[in-house]
Amino acid sequence: MNVSADLIDVLVVLAPGYLAFCIYRIDSDLTRIRTLDAIYESLIFSVVGYLPYRTISAVTDWERSEFLVFVCSLVTAVVGALVWRLWGRRLLHWSLRQVGVTNEDNRGDVWQNIFNNPDVYVTQITAYLKSGEVLQCDDTRQYDRVEWRQKGIFPYYTDKDGRLTFVANLRKSSPDTDWE
Numbered sequence: 001m002n003v004s005a006d007l008i009d010v011l012v013v014l015a016p017g018y019l020a021f022c023i024y025r026i027d028s029d030l031t032r033i034r035t036l037d038a039i040y041e042s043l044i045f046s047v048v049g050y051l052p053y054r055t056i057s058a059v060t061d062w063e064r065s066e067f068l069v070f071v072c073s074l075v076t077a078v079v080g081a082l083v084w085r086l087w088g089r090r091l092l093h094w095s096l097r098q099v100g101v102t103n104e105d106n107r108g109d110v111w112q113n114i115f116n117n118p119d120v121y122v123t124q125i126t127a128y129l130k131s132g133e134v135l136q137c138d139d140t141r142q143y144d145r146v147e148w149r150q151k152g153i154f155p156y157y158t159d160k161d162g163r164l165t166f167v168a169n170l171r172k173s174s175p176d177t178d179w180e
Contacts, residue, residue, distance in 0.1 A: 018045075124140065
């Protein structure tokens with residue numbers, strides 16, 4: 001079987017990108033990652049790994065060998081994956097949040113952010129129960145008192161099972177009735 005030199009060139013360039021992708025996603029279950037995400041991230045790391053080699057070979061008179069391309073691409077792709085994993089993604093999302101482009105912060109859901117971030121405070125909570133009843137606290141700050149906090153009473157919190165608890169001051173027995 002005669003394997004084309006172009007096919008070997010492509011594999012030599014793509015393999016380091018996939019290895020770098022595996023390092024970048026080392027804590028993830030690779031079977032749960034969407035196929036397109038794996039393909040695109042591998043291609044990105046392949047390009048990151050291959051560009052320095054192409055730049056150096058264009059400037060100098062390096063003789064082109066598959067082994068040299070593979071080693072250069074592998075080292076650059078792995079270093080790129082480690083840098084992106086440690087600092088790049090966090091820095092990118094921080095800068096996007098600063099300019100107001102995104103609010104993605106990878107900090108869990110809304111409730112986790114509310115309870116874990118002291119800068120976030122909910123002033124109004126409405127709970128729709130399965131029975132059709134609606135409970136609401138239209139101003140949680142009125143229940144945020146220093147003397148209550150010292151006793152462990154907060155306007156809203158979660159219990160040990162993670163269920164939301166809050167002080168309700170308005171109630172509807174069904175959606176078509178008035179607030180009580």
